[in-house]
Amino acid sequence: MKLVTCLLYLIVLSTCSLANAESKKVLIVETLPVPIVTMHTQYISAELSRLNMDIELEIYNGDGQSERIANHISKKLVCNCIDLVITNGTLASKVGKRVLKGKNTPMVFVTVADPHGAGLVPDKDSTGFNFITGSIYSVKRGTKFEIANQLLKGKQTDIGIVATTYPSALTDIAKLESISNRYKNINLVKRLVDYKDSNDMELTDTYLQANEAVISVQSEVDFYWSVNGPFSEKQSFVPEISKIKPVLYGANVKSVMQGALFTVIPDVHSTGEQIAHIVKDIFSGVSPHKIAVRPAPRSTVAFNVKTANQLGIVIPYDLLSIAGDNVFQ
Structure with a gap:
């Protein structure tokens, strides 16, 4: 046993x-x-x-x-x-x-x-x-610009892009600049801040400089556009930037809920x-x-109809239907 x-x-x-x-x-x-x-x-x-x-x-x-x-x-x-x-x-x-x-x-x-x-x-x-x-x-940048151009109805528009030199931000900006050449009515105004991350103090200073850069271009732009990277992904980006000028494109769905006009991101x-x-x-x-x-x-598409109404922009029904439940106000 x-x-x-x-x-x-x-x-x-x-x-x-x-x-x-x-x-x-x-x-x-x-x-x-x-x-x-x-x-x-x-x-x-x-x-x-x-x-x-x-x-x-x-x-x-x-x-x-x-x-x-x-x-x-x-x-x-x-x-x-x-x-x-x-x-x-x-x-x-x-x-x-x-x-x-x-x-x-x-x-x-x-x-x-x-x-x-x-x-x-x-x-x-x-x-x-x-x-x-x-x-x-990634979603094709051309898709984002095509939606933006459709919403703007071909109106001459200056868009501010403020970002750090974080790798994905630089890539996103380079591709956006290349595609924007196809749209004669869209002008990009770019400001970059060196991304430093050795310690908390350097990282905080990086974001402070980026915020200062946003203010420095406000008189030159009609909207801001957030690109890939940690600065645009910060929870405070859209609420703070929107006090200066509207955010045309947000980095994520949360940013659209906060007031950015639209986003297109991988699901x-x-x-x-x-x-x-x-x-x-x-x-x-x-x-x-x-x-x-x-x-x-x-992919996920999202729109903020309240922001659109404030800007006098009409979002076509076919775009709203693509967004499905991701329509906010």
């Missing part, structure tokens, strides 16, 4: 050990806690849970600081505490690539508008990218599903470099 009891104990012990051995540790590193980043984390976490995967999930806020992010990932590598890293935001993804290179730990990026420009996807001469894949956070829910399924594929044995980097399968 004792022998049987002992055998049963060993079976249970080995089963528990096997279960623990199969549990995967996933670290989500957020660049900083702005709406689009935290929403992606929320939907990724929910979908990982729905898939019923045996995962231990840690969420880490990098607070917009490169070295803080690098140090945390490095610590996790030293203690062998991670099996996969999800980098949420361009800064976290660039740091993640640097720290994880050659470490045999896969990385999945999200909330990155230009993975190629950020050095996250290879060109023909690149090597050492086989541990990285992810999702492109957060479908992005969360996309990333969770990439994680599942990797843990099933698929190599990251065999998983194509693609945009989210769906």
Whole structure:
């Protein structure tokens, strides 16, 4: 009887050990806690849970600081505490690539508008990218400008773009400038502030300088346009900027709820599903470099009709119908 009891104990012990051995540790590193980043984390976490995967999930806020992010990932590598890293935001993804290179730990990026420009996807001469894949956070800029032009009815308009030199902001601005050349009635007025993130004081000063830049161009513009990047994603961006001039384009749905006229962004829910399924594929044995980097399968359009009425702008019914429930006032 004792022998049987002992055998049963060993079976249970080995089963528990096997279960623990199969549990995967996933670290989500957020660049900083702005709406689009935290929403992606929320939907990724929910979908990982729905898939019923045996995962231990840690969420880490990098607070917009490169070295803080690098140090945390490095610590996790030293203690062998991670099996996969999800980098949420361009800064976290660039740091993640640097720290994880050659470490045999896969990385999945999200909330990155230009993975190629950020050095996250290879060109023909690149090597050492086989541990990285992810999702492109992008909707064609031409779509945004076409909607803006339709709303403005071809009226001569000066649009202010104030941003930091955060990588995704620079990419967004460059593409917007290229596309704006097709619209003779739209003139972009640009101001850039150096993005410094060594510590909290530098980061705070960066945002203060950006706010000053917004004020400096107010006499030259009719509207402001928020581009990808932490400055535009700040919760206070639209409420504060709208006191100076209306915000034509918002960086996220929350900004439209706050008063920006419209936005067009990748659908957060479908992005969360996309990333969770990439994680599942990797843990099933698929190599990251065999998983194509693609945009989210769906997009979200949102309008603020109160802002439109205040500006004397009529939003066509076909655009409102596309927005569905994302029409605010």
